[in-house]
Each structure stands twice: as C-alpha cells, then as structure tokens.
Amino acid sequence: MPRAPIEYRDASPKVRAVFDDIKRTRQVDDVNNFWKYLAHDPVTLARTWQSVKEVMVPSALDPLTKEMIYLAVSVTNGCGYCIASHTAAARKAGMSEAMFGQVMAVVGMANETNRLANGYRVPIDPAFE
Amino acid sequence: MPRAPIEYRDASPKVRAVFDDIKRTRQVDDVNNFWKYLAHDPVTLARTWQSVKEVMVPSALDPLTKEMIYLAVSVTNGCGYCIASHTAAARKAGMSEAMFGQVMAVVGMANETNRLANGYRVPIDPAFE
Amino acid sequence: MPRAPIEYRDASPKVRAVFDDIKRTRQVDDVNNFWKYLAHDPVTLARTWQSVKEVMVPSALDPLTKEMIYLAVSVTNGCGYCIASHTAAARKAGMSEAMFGQVMAVVGMANETNRLANGYRVPIDPAFE
Amino acid sequence: MPRAPIEYRDASPKVRAVFDDIKRTRQVDDVNNFWKYLAHDPVTLARTWQSVKEVMVPSALDPLTKEMIYLAVSVTNGCGYCIASHTAAARKAGMSEAMFGQVMAVVGMANETNRLANGYRVPIDPAFE
Amino acid sequence: MPRAPIEYRDASPKVRAVFDDIKRTRQVDDVNNFWKYLAHDPVTLARTWQSVKEVMVPSALDPLTKEMIYLAVSVTNGCGYCIASHTAAARKAGMSEAMFGQVMAVVGMANETNRLANGYRVPIDPAFE
Amino acid sequence: MPRAPIEYRDASPKVRAVFDDIKRTRQVDDVNNFWKYLAHDPVTLARTWQSVKEVMVPSALDPLTKEMIYLAVSVTNGCGYCIASHTAAARKAGMSEAMFGQVMAVVGMANETNRLANGYRVPIDPAFE
Numbered sequence: 224m225p226r227a228p229i230e231y232r233d234a235s236p237k238v239r240a241v242f243d244d245i246k247r248t249r250q251v252d253d254v255n256n257f258w259k260y261l262a263h264d265p266v267t268l269a270r271t272w273q274s275v276k277e278v279m280v281p282s283a284l285d286p287l288t289k290e291m292i293y294l295a296v297s298v299t300n301g302c303g304y305c306i307a308s309h310t311a312a313a314r315k316a317g318m319s320e321a322m323f324g325q326v327m328a329v330v331g332m333a334n335e336t337n338r339l340a341n342g343y344r345v346p347i348d349p350a351f352e
Numbered sequence: 353m354p355r356a357p358i359e360y361r362d363a364s365p366k367v368r369a370v371f372d373d374i375k376r377t378r379q380v381d382d383v384n385n386f387w388k389y390l391a392h393d394p395v396t397l398a399r400t401w402q403s404v405k406e407v408m409v410p411s412a413l414d415p416l417t418k419e420m421i422y423l424a425v426s427v428t429n430g431c432g433y434c435i436a437s438h439t440a441a442a443r444k445a446g447m448s449e450a451m452f453g454q455v456m457a458v459v460g461m462a463n464e465t466n467r468l469a470n471g472y473r474v475p476i477d478p479a480f481e
Numbered sequence: 482m483p484r485a486p487i488e489y490r491d492a493s494p495k496v497r498a499v500f501d502d503i504k505r506t507r508q509v510d511d512v513n514n515f516w517k518y519l520a521h522d523p524v525t526l527a528r529t530w531q532s533v534k535e536v537m538v539p540s541a542l543d544p545l546t547k548e549m550i551y552l553a554v555s556v557t558n559g560c561g562y563c564i565a566s567h568t569a570a571a572r573k574a575g576m577s578e579a580m581f582g583q584v585m586a587v588v589g590m591a592n593e594t595n596r597l598a599n600g601y602r603v604p605i606d607p608a609f610e
Numbered sequence: 611m612p613r614a615p616i617e618y619r620d621a622s623p624k625v626r627a628v629f630d631d632i633k634r635t636r637q638v639d640d641v642n643n644f645w646k647y648l649a650h651d652p653v654t655l656a657r658t659w660q661s662v663k664e665v666m667v668p669s670a671l672d673p674l675t676k677e678m679i680y681l682a683v684s685v686t687n688g689c690g691y692c693i694a695s696h697t698a699a700a701r702k703a704g705m706s707e708a709m710f711g712q713v714m715a716v717v718g719m720a721n722e723t724n725r726l727a728n729g730y731r732v733p734i735d736p737a738f739e
Numbered sequence: 740m741p742r743a744p745i746e747y748r749d750a751s752p753k754v755r756a757v758f759d760d761i762k763r764t765r766q767v768d769d770v771n772n773f774w775k776y777l778a779h780d781p782v783t784l785a786r787t788w789q790s791v792k793e794v795m796v797p798s799a800l801d802p803l804t805k806e807m808i809y810l811a812v813s814v815t816n817g818c819g820y821c822i823a824s825h826t827a828a829a830r831k832a833g834m835s836e837a838m839f840g841q842v843m844a845v846v847g848m849a850n851e852t853n854r855l856a857n858g859y860r861v862p863i864d865p866a867f868e
Numbered sequence: 869m870p871r872a873p874i875e876y877r878d879a880s881p882k883v884r885a886v887f888d889d890i891k892r893t894r895q896v897d898d899v900n901n902f903w904k905y906l907a908h909d910p911v912t913l914a915r916t917w918q919s920v921k922e923v924m925v926p927s928a929l930d931p932l933t934k935e936m937i938y939l940a941v942s943v944t945n946g947c948g949y950c951i952a953s954h955t956a957a958a959r960k961a962g963m964s965e966a967m968f969g970q971v972m973a974v975v976g977m978a979n980e981t982n983r984l985a986n987g988y989r990v991p992i993d994p995a996f997e
Contacts, residue, residue: 226472257465260472264582270919271465271589277915278457283450288417289458292424296462298729299428301559301817304469305462306728307480321412324780327729328407329418331787333425333434335722336386336400340433341693342685342714343355343389351436393711399793400718403786427600430688430946435599453909456600460916464593470564471556471585484988515981518988522840528664529847529981532657536973541966546933547974553937554978557944559817562985563978565996579928586923587934591941591950594902594916598949601871601905609952613859644852647859651969658852658976665844670837675804676845682808683849686815688946691856692849694867708799715794716805720812720821723773726787727820730742730776738823814987822986843987851980857951858943858972 228259238262241272248276255308287316295330357388367391370401377405384437416445424459486517496520499530506534513566545574553588615646625649628659635663642695674703682717744775754778757788764792771824803832811846873904883907886917893921900953932961940975 231242231253242262245254261268279289290313297305310323318326360371360382371391374383390397408418419442426434439452447455489500489511499520503512519526537547548571555563568581576584618629618640629649632641648655666676677700684692697710705713747758747769758778761770777784795805806829813821826839834842876887876898887907890899906913924934935958942950955968963971 256474256477257469257472260474261468263472263578264586266922267468267582267586267589270922271468274915274919275461275465277911278454278461282454283448284420284454284458288420289454291413291417292421292455292458293462294729295421295424296428296459297466298725299425300463300466301724301728302466302469303728303731304474304476305466306731307476309462310731311480319412320779324783325407325411325413325418326421327726328780328783329413329421330425330729331722331726331783332404332407333422333438334429334725335718336404337426337429337431337434337688338685338721339390339396339400339714339718340386340431341688341690342681342717343386343392344690344693344697345385345389345433347433347436348385351440392707393715395793396711396715396718399790403790406782406786423600427596430595430599432599432602435602439602449908453912456597457909457912459600460593460597460912463596464589466559467556467592468585468589470559470561471552471588473561473564473568514990514993515985515988518990519984521836521988522844524664525840525844525847525984528661529984532661533977533981535653535657536970536977540970541964542936542970542974546936547970549929549933550937550940550971550974551978553940554944554975555982557941558979558982560982560985562990562992563982565992567978569996577928583923583927583929583934584937587929587937588941590920590923591938591954592945594920595942595945595947595950597906597912597916598902598947601902601908603901603905603949605949605952606901609956643861643864644856644859647861648855650859650965651973654855654969654973654976658855662848662852665841665848669841670835671807671841671845675807676841678800678804679808679811679842679845680849682811683815683846684853686812687850687853689853689856691861691863692853694863696849698867706799712794712798712800712805713808716800716808717812719791719794720809720825721816723787723791724813724816724818724821726777726783727773727818730773730779732772732776732820734820734823735772738827810987814983817982817986819986819989822989826989843984846987847980847984850983851976853946854943854979855972855976857946857948858939858975860948860951860955 226260226263228256229262230259234262235265237265238268241265241269244276245272257304257308287313287318290316291318291322291326295326298327298330299334355389355392357385358391359388363391364394366394367397370394370398373405374401386433386437416442416447419445420447420451420455424455427456427459428463484518484521486514487520488517492520493523495523496526499523499527502534503530515562515566545571545576548574549576549580549584553584556585556588557592613647613650615643616649617646621649622652624652625655628652628656631663632659644691644695674700674705677703678705678709678713682713685714685717686721742776742779744772745778746775750778751781753781754784757781757785760792761788773820773824803829803834806832807834807838807842811842814843814846815850871905871908873901874907875904879907880910882910883913886910886914889921890917902949902953932958932963935961936963936967936971940971943972943975944979 231239234242242254245258261271290309294309294313297309360368363371371383374387390400419438423438423442426438489497492500500512503516519529548567552567552571555567618626621629629641632645648658677696681696681700684696747755750758758770761774777787806825810825810829813825876884879887887899890903906916935954939954939958942954
C-alpha cells in the first residue's frame with residue numbers, strides 16, 4: 224500500500240517546523256505533495272528542504288533561470304511529478320508560454336545531439352581540453 | 353575502426369556549404385569535431401545544423417540561458433563530449449564561474465528530487481493539473 | 482490496443498509451467514501482472530524468470546539487500562511499475578519504513594553527486610585505477 | 611584497482627566452456643573484453659551468454675536488425691564500450707555506413723521527441739489505448 | 740493548468756498547414772495528440788515535423804525497422820506516450836506480435852549488458868578502435 | 869580549459885574546513901578529486917559534504933549496504949568517476965568480489981526488467997496500490 228501524504232494537522236513538531244518554513248519562504252498556504260510524502264522521513268525532509276532553499280535562492284542566477292533549468296532536467300529524466308510541479312514553479316517565477324516553448328526546444332535538441340555525439344564517438348576537441 | 357573527422361579540404365560541396373554557414377554564423381575559423389563527424393551523413397549534418405541554428409537563435413530566451421539549459425541536459429545525460437563543448441559555448445556566451453556553479457547545483461538538486469518524487473510515488477497536486 | 486494479461490486458465494502448458502514455478506518458489510497464489518504480460522512471449526517469459534530466480538537467490542547477498550538494490554535501480558530509471566512491485570517485494574523481504582527512507586536518501590544523493598562529477602569533469606583518482 | 615581480463619589460459623574449466631561456446635557460435639578466435647571481465651563471476655558469465663545467445667538468434671527479426679536495435683539502446687544509454695562493440699557487431703552483420711547514419715538519425719529524433727512528449731505532458735490518444 | 744490540445748478548427752493557418760501535411764503524408768484523418776500539443780509552439784511544430792518526415796522516409800532502412808528502433812529508444816527512456824504511439828506506428832508498418840517480442844527481448848538484454856559493461860569497467864577492445 | 873583540482877595548500881579557510889572534516893570523518897590523508905573539484909564552489913562543497921555525511925552514517929542500513937546502493941545507482945547512470953570511487957568505497961566498507969558480482973547481477977537484471985515492464989505497458993497490480 225503506498226504511503227499517504229502527511230498533513231500539517233497530523234505532523235510531528237519537527238515536520239511542522241519544516242512545513243512552516245516552506246510556507247513562509249514561498250508565501251504559500253500549504254506545501255506541495257512532495258513535502259507531505261517526504262515527511263515520512265523527517266531527516267530527509269529537513270535536509271532536502273534546506274538544500275533546495277539554499278540552491279534556489281537568487282544569486283549568480285535569477286530564480287526564473289534556475290526553475291527553467293530544474294524543469295529541463297525533469298523533462299530529460301521523464302519525472303512526471305517534477306515536470307508538473309516545476310512547470311508551475313517556473314510560471315510563478317515569470318516563465319511565459321514562449322519561454323516554455325524555448326526551454327522545450329533546447330531540451331529536445333540537446334537530447335538529440337547528445338546521442339549523435341555518443342553514436343559517432345566524437346572525440347573532445349583540443350580547444351575544449 | 354571508428355570514423356575519422358571530415359576536414360573542410362576533404363569535404364563535398366554540400367558539406368562545405370554547411371561548414372561555411374556554421375563558421376559564418378558563429379564567427380569561428382573552423383567547426384567543432386561534432387560537425388566533422390556528422391559530415392559522414394550530409395543529410396543529418398544539414399538538418400541538425402538547421403535545427404540547432406533555429407533553436408539557439410536569441411528569442412524569448414537569450415543565448416546564455418539556452419546554453420546553460422543545453423549544458424544542464426548534457427550533464428544529466430552524462431555525455432562527455434557535450435559537457436565539454438557546451439561548457440565552452442556557455443562561457444563564450446557569458447557564463448561566469450559563479451553561474452556555472454549555480455547550474456551544477458540546480459542540476460544536482462533536480463536529479464536528486466526527481467528520484468525522491470519517483471520513489472515516494474508522489475501524486476501530482478490538483479493545483480498543478 | 483494494449484495487450485491483456487494472460488491468466489493461468491488461458492495459458493499454454495509452457496506458460497503454465499513457468500507460472501507454477503513462480504508460485505511455488507515465491508509461495509504465492511497468483512503471479513504478478515509483469516509475468517502475465519510477458520507471457521505473450523513464452524520464450525522471454527521462461528528466460529526472464531530463470532534469470533530472476535538465479536539472480537535473486539540468497540548467496541553472497543541476502544534477499545533483502547538484493548530487493549533494495551533492485552528498488553534503487555527502478556527509482557533511478559523512473560519505472561513506475563517496478564517501483565511499486567519492488568517496494569512491495571522489499572517490504573515482504575523485511576524492509577522497514579526506516580530502511581525505505583534510507584534507500585531513498587542514498588538513491589537521491591547518488592543521483593545528485595553523479596551529475597556533479599559529470600559536470601565538473603572530475604578525473605578518476607590514481608588510487609582508484 | 612580495477613579487475614584484469616581473464617584470458618583463456620588462466621580460466622577455470624567452467625569459464626573455458628563458455629568461452630569455447632562463444633568462439634564456436636560466433637566463429638571467432640578470441641572472445642571480447644566484455645566476456646573476459648564477466649568471467650570474474652562465472653555464474654553471471656554463463657547466464658548472460660546463454661541469454662544473449664538465445665536473444666540474438668535469427669527468428670522473427672534478422673540478426674542485423676537486432677544488432678541495430680542493440681546499438682540504438684547503447685547510444686541512448688551512452689555506454690561507450692557497448693557503442694564500440696555493437697557498432698562492430700552490426701557492421702559484421704551487414705550494416706552499411708548509410709544504415710549506420712539512419713540508425714543514428716532515428717535514435718537522435720526519438721530522444722528529442724521523447725522529451726517533447728514528456729515536457730508538453732501529452733496524454734495518450736484513445737486510439738492507442 | 741496543463742495545456743489543452745489544439746484542434747484543427749482552432750488552429751492558425753501556419754499550424755493547419757503542418758497538420759495538413761501530416762495527414763496527407765501519413766494518410767490519416769486527424770493528427771495525434773503529440774502534434775496537437777506541439778502546436779502551442781508553431782515554430783517547433785513545423786521543425787519537428789519536417790525532421791521526423793525526413794528521418795522516417797524509406798531510405799537505407801525501411802520504415803518498419805525505423806519504427807522498431809524508435810520504439811526501442813522510447814522503451815529505454817520510459818516515455819509512456821512514445822511507447823504507446825510508436826507501438827501503434829510500428830504495428831501499422833508491419834510489426835507482428837513475434838517481432839514486438841523480439842524488439843523487447845533485445846532492448847531488455849541491451850539495457851542489462853550496458854550496465855554490466857559499465858560496472859565491470861570493461862576497456863574497449865583494440866579491435867574496435 | 870577544464871578546471872584544475874584545488875589542493876589543500878591552495879584552498880581558502882572555508883574549503884580547508886570541509887577538507888579537514890572529510891579527512892577526520894573518513895580517516896584519510898587526503899580527499900578525493902571529487903571534493904577538490906567541487907571546491908571551486910565552496911557553498912556547494914559544504915552542502916554536498918554535509919548531506920553525504922548525514923546520508924551515509926550508519927542508521928537503519930549499514931554503511932556497506934549504502935555503498936552498494938550508491939554503486940548500483942552509479943552503474944545504472946553510467947557515471948565513470950562514481951563507479952570507480954564507489955567501488956573503492958564499497959570494498960573499503962567490506963564488499964567482497966562475490967558481493968560485487970551479485971550487485972552487478974541485480975543491477976543488470978533490474979535494468980532489463982524495468983524496460984520489459986515499460987515496453988509491455990504492464991499496469992500496476994491492485995495488490996501494490
């Protein structure tokens with residue numbers, strides 16, 4: 224039997240503290256299913272949230288660029304949940320439909336040329352070494 | 353025996369025309385190994401270049417963002433040639449070391465949480481549907 | 482139209498022999514959908530079962546460890562059916578919720594650091610060669 | 611320290627029997643490195659060879675088609691050894707340079723459209739169900 | 740909210756032109772969902788269709804072989820939509836149930852031996868270089 | 869030009885602190901190349917080490933089992949560096965050659981049956997839901 228999501232009202236204080244920080248940081252009323260399922264392992268929940276929070280903070284790259292990269296990886300890996308949630312997150316961060324189309328076009332192209340490079344066994348150019 | 357790269361001097365007119373367009377578009381003196389190997393199949397060479405050229409043109413996303421997404425996909429797929437060539441291309445388009453570090457951090461995180469979502473069998477939130 | 486599962490009552494003698502061996506070996510009343518679908522190709526069914534049976538037998542590694550490795554691969558590949566069936570199999574072999582959480586944590590971490598090693602193009606240490 | 615290949619002269623009788631069968635079946639003087647490394651685990655060596663032998667035998671598909679499919683999977687997975695060995699095997703089975711180019715073109719295209727289908731979250735057409 | 744498919748009656752002239760060419764080329768009454776979703780980005784729609792059309796045309800390889808390679812890649816990547824649509828396309832091109840079983844057997848075997856080659860760190864045979 | 873490893877003598881105090889903790893925790897004289905390259909991004913270095921340290925600590929699973937799962941994922945992803953380093957780490961944690969052979973056998977089998985489940989489009993058994 225698969226796990227059920229752990230809702231705030233049923234969560235331990237440790238889990239609630241993480242949920243509270245997610246809601247505060249993201250300015251949302253509730254956390255996504257991802258966190259409600261990770262809550263089955265409070266140590267992994269806390270570490271994963273701390274890592275995501277640190278990685279996704281605006282820095283050398285803005286949040287929109289980061290979300291589009293997150294989406295590009297999720298599409299490459301074929302993770303259905305992650306495609307849905309990071310499409311939503313990227314839109315919230317400002318991704319337009321035209322930008323989405325461009326992300327998909329680049330992801331598609333990269334997946335194609337990655338295999339052409341593999342199959343033709345292309346050696347790395349000295350200029351890249 | 354693996355293929356050898358096809359150099360400009362040995363290329364057919366059809367291949368030379370593609371090489372010329374790559375050099376003109378990218379303002380470079382010679383094309384990368386990727387194109388010299390694809391030249392074994394002039395039809396695929398021409399189509400792939402036309403597609404890459406169309407996809408990587410500045411549009412809703414700037415060339416730097418596109419190159420970083422290309423790199424993120426290549427790292428996820430573990431394509432050694434593509435990681436080397438698109439790291440170089442992204443740097444040429446303006447990627448700083450700090451930006452590179454951020455791309456890697458997001459790619460790493462996305463590959464981790466993609467698997468956590470898979471393993472916990474997280475259902476898509478109604479809000480994303 | 483997708484295939485339908487082949488039930489025992491409708492199976493050929495060759496398929497029934499495999500089903501019988503699965504049920505006997507695993508002490509179960511019926512075989513999983515995986516086998517009922519593979520039954521469309523009795524040769525592949527028989528070979529796959531023989532191989533799984535040989536690989537999963539207790540040996541240098543115990544069945545629980547093997548099932549957790551099977552689950553880790555399935556999560557990495559994002560195979561929904563396999564994640565569901567091998568989570569169930571690992572639990573039957575003794576995987577606790579805490580163990581499941583640890584498998585996921587390691588799988589997540591490995592998928593992250595695999596990409597960091599790719600992206601930073603880390604050369605293999607002489608000590609590992 | 612990585613393993614060394616196990617050569618025929620140093621092999622156990624069980625391993626020699628497999629090597630002999632490979633050489634006889636494929637009409638070759640020596641086995642590839644793949645088998646010399648798998649020989650560190652004689653049970654896996656024997657099972658893998660039996661399976662490969664059974665799968666690659668001419669049947670509903672001819673050996674050339676099978677080798678091209680093997681190559682297509684290896685290119686998609688980015689397995690360097692497998693790309694080299696199955697390119698060689700496919701050539702031996704009759705793959706021309708033009709055929710190789712077509713395999714690569716299809717593999718590239720499939721890897722691209724697989725991601726477009728993922729990213730656009732395309733639902734399966736009722737006609738395919 | 741996910742995108743909706745774009746039906747012919749709601750499509751722009753540019754999109755209709757692509758849909759018309761797909762229907763004419765494939766002799767079908769309507770296009771698959773894949774194209775109806777890609778229609779959100781008419782440039783990607785047109786380029787992808789031109790590429791697929793060029794790649795899948797009978798040439799050094801016949802359409803059935805190409806469709807089976809397409810299916811093999813889609814199964815390796817675990818793309819649910821693509822597995823459904825290319826199983827249908829391969830059947831239409833003449834793939835029998837026995838052929839389907841053989842494609843699956845080869846794909847399974849290749850995915851297994853790709854990992855054995857990775858894990859045993861098998862160096863490429865000089866004969867393949 | 870690829871990055872160079874950052875050696876202890878050239879490292880900033882922040883990086884040295886992480887290197888010191890790795891050496892102390894693992895009882896080693898020097899850190900692996902992985903950490904010397906990640907040192908180009910001290911924030912990612914520190915976070916990744918903290919995460920790895922937390923995940924790989926003995927808990928519901930012993931360190932040997934965790935290292936074998938790490939290896940299984942690395943082999944599935946085809947990460948050359950990670951296969952080399954985690955084979956070494958697993959051996960240090962007690963993995964015998966027989967155990968290594970079993971890990972590879974399970975990884976191979978899982979990668980095969982993952983694709984058979986994909987290709988045959990096997991629906992999840994009600995018992996697993």
